[in-house]
Amino acid sequence: MEPQKIKRRRLTAGLDENIALLKEIFGQDTTIKIRVFENQKNPRVRCCIVFVDGMINNVLINEHIIEPIMLNKFLHKTDHLLTDLREKVLFTNDIFPLREIDAMMSELLSGNTLLLADGFSEVLVLSTRGWSIRSISEPAAEKVLQGPREGFTEALIINLSLLRRKICSPDLQYEFMTVGRQSGTKIALAYIKGIANERIVKEMKRRLKRVDIDSILDTNYIEEIIKDAPNSPFKTTGSTERPDIVAAKLFEGRVAVLVDGTPVVLTAPFFFIEYFQSNDDYYSNFYVGTFGRWLRILGFCMTLSLPAIYLALVTFHQDLLPTRFLLNLSEARLGLPFPTLFEMILLILVFELIREGGSKVPANFGQTLSIVGGLVLGQAAVEAKLVSIPVVIIIAFTGVTGLMIPQLKSPIIFMRLAWLILASVLGFPGFMLGVIALLIHLSSLKTFGIPYTSSLSKTFAEECQDTFIRSPWRRMLVRPSYISPYNHTRQVPQEKSQDNVKEKAEAKER
Amino acid sequence: MKSYAMPFPEAEKSSPGRLFRRLTAVLILISIPAVFSGCAEVKEINDMAILSGMSVDVDASGRWEITAEVVNKTADASPEETRRVIRSNGSTLGDALENLNFQDSRQIYFSHAKTLVLSRYLAETQGVGPVADYVMRNYKTRLSMDLLVSDLPDASAVADLSSSSSGLIYYDLEELVKTDRQYGACSPTKVYQAVNLLKESGADLTIPLISQRDDRACLAGTAVFSGDRMTGSLDQDETLYLQLLQDHLENAHLVLPEENMTFQVMDADASFRPVVSGGKPALNVDLKLSCTLSQAGRTVTREDTETLSEKLSQLVRSRCGALITKAQLWDADIFGFGKSMGGLTYDFSTLPVTVNCEINLKLGEVHR
Numbered sequence: 001m002e003p004q005k006i007k008r009r010r011l012t013a014g015l016d017e018n019i020a021l022l023k024e025i026f027g028q029d030t031t032i033k034i035r036v037f038e039n040q041k042n043p044r045v046r047c048c049i050v051f052v053d054g055m056i057n058n059v060l061i062n063e064h065i066i067e068p069i070m071l072n073k074f075l076h077k078t079d080h081l082l083t084d085l086r087e088k089v090l091f092t093n094d095i096f097p098l099r100e101i102d103a104m105m106s107e108l109l110s111g112n113t114l115l116l117a118d119g120f121s122e123v124l125v126l127s128t129r130g131w132s133i134r135s136i137s138e139p140a141a142e143k144v145l146q147g148p149r150e151g152f153t154e155a156l157i158i159n160l161s162l163l164r165r166k167i168c169s170p171d172l173q174y175e176f177m178t179v180g181r182q183s184g185t186k187i188a189l190a191y192i193k194g195i196a197n198e199r200i201v202k203e204m205k206r207r208l209k210r211v212d213i214d215s216i217l218d219t220n221y222i223e224e225i226i227k228d229a230p231n232s233p234f235k236t237t238g239s240t241e242r243p244d245i246v247a248a249k250l251f252e253g254r255v256a257v258l259v260d261g262t263p264v265v266l267t268a269p270f271f272f273i274e275y276f277q278s279n280d281d282y283y284s285n286f287y288v289g290t291f292g293r294w295l296r297i298l299g300f301c302m303t304l305s306l307p308a309i310y311l312a313l314v315t316f317h318q319d320l321l322p323t324r325f326l327l328n329l330s331e332a333r334l335g336l337p338f339p340t341l342f343e344m345i346l347l348i349l350v351f352e353l354i355r356e357g358g359s360k361v362p363a364n365f366g367q368t369l370s371i372v373g374g375l376v377l378g379q380a381a382v383e384a385k386l387v388s389i390p391v392v393i394i395i396a397f398t399g400v401t402g403l404m405i406p407q408l409k410s411p412i413i414f415m416r417l418a419w420l421i422l423a424s425v426l427g428f429p430g431f432m433l434g435v436i437a438l439l440i441h442l443s444s445l446k447t448f449g450i451p452y453t454s455s456l457s458k459t460f461a462e463e464c465q466d467t468f469i470r471s472p473w474r475r476m477l478v479r480p481s482y483i484s485p486y487n488h489t490r491q492v493p494q495e496k497s498q499d500n501v502k503e504k505a506e507a508k509e510r
Numbered sequence: 511m512k513s514y515a516m517p518f519p520e521a522e523k524s525s526p527g528r529l530f531r532r533l534t535a536v537l538i539l540i541s542i543p544a545v546f547s548g549c550a551e552v553k554e555i556n557d558m559a560i561l562s563g564m565s566v567d568v569d570a571s572g573r574w575e576i577t578a579e580v581v582n583k584t585a586d587a588s589p590e591e592t593r594r595v596i597r598s599n600g601s602t603l604g605d606a607l608e609n610l611n612f613q614d615s616r617q618i619y620f621s622h623a624k625t626l627v628l629s630r631y632l633a634e635t636q637g638v639g640p641v642a643d644y645v646m647r648n649y650k651t652r653l654s655m656d657l658l659v660s661d662l663p664d665a666s667a668v669a670d671l672s673s674s675s676s677g678l679i680y681y682d683l684e685e686l687v688k689t690d691r692q693y694g695a696c697s698p699t700k701v702y703q704a705v706n707l708l709k710e711s712g713a714d715l716t717i718p719l720i721s722q723r724d725d726r727a728c729l730a731g732t733a734v735f736s737g738d739r740m741t742g743s744l745d746q747d748e749t750l751y752l753q754l755l756q757d758h759l760e761n762a763h764l765v766l767p768e769e770n771m772t773f774q775v776m777d778a779d780a781s782f783r784p785v786v787s788g789g790k791p792a793l794n795v796d797l798k799l800s801c802t803l804s805q806a807g808r809t810v811t812r813e814d815t816e817t818l819s820e821k822l823s824q825l826v827r828s829r830c831g832a833l834i835t836k837a838q839l840w841d842a843d844i845f846g847f848g849k850s851m852g853g854l855t856y857d858f859s860t861l862p863v864t865v866n867c868e869i870n871l872k873l874g875e876v877h878r
Contacts, residue, residue, distance in 0.1 A: 315552050315553065315554065316552065318553075318558070318621065318622075319622070319652070323622045323624070326555065326622060327581055330555045330558075330581065333554070333555050333556040334556055334583075335556075339554060340554060424552075426540075433539060
């Protein structure tokens, strides 16, 4: 039945008519089960439950819904039968009445059970969700050496509880919405009242309400639709599968969007420096954390610029190369048929093909693929004089450093190629042009109204405490003011804490 | 695609001309470096004949000859096969250099040339300045290219010498100069230094002299120039004292043959003090050396320190004095006295120079 027609229909007081209506709505769908039963003592109390097979907890339905109604000795068909059932008979923790057909369909298809009673045009919705859920495990792409190993799952309710366990405060707010005309996907907007920037919360709600699409199957759908700069390869919202990361971001004044059916959670606003921040930085010593961050930044710079710089040097600026290196390069390139640019593009393409193939292939074949792709192809290509060894090394190093930050995959692929072409046409000036264009683009981006490079342009020490270095926790006294102007203080300095002051006063008295 | 930018006052609204302005800005940004960067000069490394160095000769009739070495390296090549010697000539230096391009199928690449060798005849008759300046400016050579004068019959004979390590004789010459400089055996001169010295006043040029021992190249001293013409040469011993007077001495050894002793120079300092003596300018050269005894043919004790210091000082003073006298005969201020004379008017060839030498000698306990 068409959705518009469903909306116009109404339940009647007759149970049989209602059952017929439901059968008409769902057609031949055999997963929709309709079970009619009556009270043993008083057969006039006729009820029917409707549920989706595979989405409910059978034990709950059998023992807490059907059995109490069937065996209850005191039920009578009165005007307040539904109220009696709800308040005195049924053993479920969440029951509420509904009259609208489309709302009933939504509840039914999300795993709840509808209880219809003869003589009533209202249904009771019973919480009976019981489908199989993936267990909580560490996300594969966000592993840590030290720290929590929990990850979000596909069930929204579990994700909300994981977040609640991290933030045991009544200030943690959840606001629920449904997006997706056909999918009816539930989403939750989470933020900490008193810390989150209210303008950002309001803006996020506004953007989410304007999402008008038939289905939302992953947070990326929402991410791309609400993005500040749709054509930019850089994200303006963060995504993660870890509750500890989401909690940390909420504590800094950001908002989070949790979507039912996917373990990936969006956070906003998102700044450029966040690409290089990892939760490992915060769970280990600050020296290690800082060094790790520098490595990521260096890896990013190298993966983008190494091919372009190499190409500029060997095709335009050979005088800048050390002489011995130039002689070796000259020897390596003897007899090669293709220009250096073509070699590099070919190898980049091959690397990306192997990477893409490797991400889809089962783990058993992964090792074989890497050996074939890396060793055999690379070595064979060099011996066949298709490509030179220096280019193989450059591209391999570039590829490996590009894998350090998976979230930057799309900008890296695009910019690396763009810089390579600029360097092949214009040499170093072309490369610098690419760098300038990137800097201009990053500086012009905004994320929910806040400049994308906010954290990089601050000069106050307290604003720079978590950018290029990860300051020790005892120094991280304030939250970033460019995200939220509220509740700036994160930590009281130890020497000023009340306990400390008290101890000192007592010591003085003694 | 709808714009979901925040409706803050500072948010820029999209306008029809925005895309056009952006495209225009991008085109301007691309066209500026395209004009200045020489994108037409793309060249692959394997299309270039890398020049390691060259020799310049001129004969009595004024015919110029260039002898150059290009790299011809392959993976399985022997040292002799890694290079190819090409020659060209012309009625002028520029003509000869341009004709060099016809001697190899690839484009000659000068930017990695490390050594420029001039013949003695060229240095004495034509002068170094125009050659060095022309090569440096027109052929994109490195400014740090070493300048050498050949003591062989022709500069082109250098290209026929055997290479000791890399297979490329001109790169070997660069290594030779670099290594021997550490031991005070040569006073290297880069092309840009030569050109600058010739333009300035107060000092004259010196260039290392290259000769042959067996079939390999070796340093044979220093060529001395007055202006840009060569006027004489110093042997290797004199070159060491030249380095001392130029305040360039790093590691060297001094020998007292009568004592059968060798001393290592740890530190050396030279300074010049102009004085006016009897109304006429004069110069005091103050040398301070810190030496240790590195080899002795007899037992030496601490009591010998003063005697040995005096003998060393005497040696240094006499050798430096002789060197200065020689340079004055050639009227070649190769020490840079002119830069210390200030505004005094003087004639270098008759300038009274007094050399003072202070030796700080460390002996240790007993050396045998």
